[in-house]
Amino acid sequence: MKRADVFEFYGRLAEANPHPETELEYTNPYTLLVAVALSAQATDVGVNKATRALFAEVDTPAKMVALGEDGLKQHIRTIGLFNSKAKNVIALSEMLLADHGGEVPADRDALERLPGVGRKTANVVLNTAFGQETFAVDTHIFRVGNRTGLARGKTPLAVELKLDKATPQPFRLHAHHWLILHGRYTCKARRPECWRCPVADLCAYKPKTPAPTA
Missing domain, CATH: 1.10.340.30 (Hypothetical protein; domain 2)
Known part of the structure; x- marks a missing residue:
């Protein structure tokens, strides 16, 4: 994915969800x-x-x-x-x-x-917890990184290192939350919901999944 497209990719995810958070509940x-x-x-x-x-x-x-x-x-x-x-x-x-x-x-x-x-x-x-710019690659981020072309790699560590290199400011702090949520709710494993994806035109995945028929 080209640098300008990466910036646009994150920008759209950020616009849709300005303050992403983990869905795990915790107190400290x-x-x-x-x-x-x-x-x-x-x-x-x-x-x-x-x-x-x-x-x-x-x-x-x-x-x-x-x-x-x-x-x-x-x-x-x-x-x-x-x-x-x-x-x-x-x-x-x-x-x-x-x-x-x-x-x-x-x-x-x-x-x-x-x-x-x-x-x-x-x-x-x-x-x-500590506000460090890290990229926690779970199954969702591994899939999104490879499927979209944002950060392709054969291992979670390879995807992490590519994300670290490719992700620009001001998106680095929240990047992994945006990617996890995108993978969990839109870019799903079995059937990605491309028809409602805000970054579908920037994504390398083909063919795009059409909207379900009524």
Whole structure:
């Protein structure tokens, strides 16, 4: 995608949604970290249903450790892979207490050393909690980047690096939220809704999906 088209692409997404936000519910950097860790291979809607009651009671690493693995499982058992996720959340909470004074570090390497925290999770936390210009490539962004021609790559990291290089100011801070929401609600996996897409004319995807017939 040409540089001018990239700017126009983001400009249209920004005009449609000037203040994009994560759809995960959280109250502070710690609960955001936990929510993102729980969201792997799960929907934001499903995570939110499981964490509303949890975060009303537990919003610090110390409280999570006190709740314990079995107590956490009772809250998140509707989420896929809840056993391993509960183990990781307790372990990362213990590490935050031991190594970071109970605070979530605003540092990628420190975040990725936490159990169950990979590059995507670290990028989400750095961007959403700390305002860093990161690009968290999930399945939606991977698809949108490749399908549109905005940032093509064979791996999430390749797409991330291309997005980092191609995305201009003033769009860098919110770019990954715009792309996630675009992929979730318009540029869908099985049937992209090209007929109502605000950037269809800038997109490399062919053939464009026609509007459904009445």
